[in-house]
Amino acid sequence: MIKCLILKNGVNLISEIIELGDEVDSGEPDCRLVNPFQISSNEELNRWPTFTDQRSLMISSESVITIVEPSQSIHDKYKGLVL
DSSP states (O other): OEEEEEETTSOEEEEEEEEOGGGSOTTSOOEEEEEEEEEOTTSOEEESSTTOOOOEEEEOGGGEEEEEOOOHHHHHHHHHHHO
16 A cells, blocks of 8 residues: 655655564564655655665664555655556
8 A cells, every 4th residue: 555654753655555463573673665766845756765776675663653544646656657
């Protein structure tokens, strides 16, 4: 599922999210982000994180404030970049 995430550090992302739930030990990263992009204030999408070419990474749900549905324009931009 493609969702937008607002992280506690103020970063806004759009990514495919795979929640691992009970598959991981308590305190371990429990969400896999596939092809994450940072959403800038003017709705530009930039690969995130910028220091690696790795396109699948783990993150702890404790780092996330909320997860929401992307607007249609952001969703379309994202799909255009990952296809």
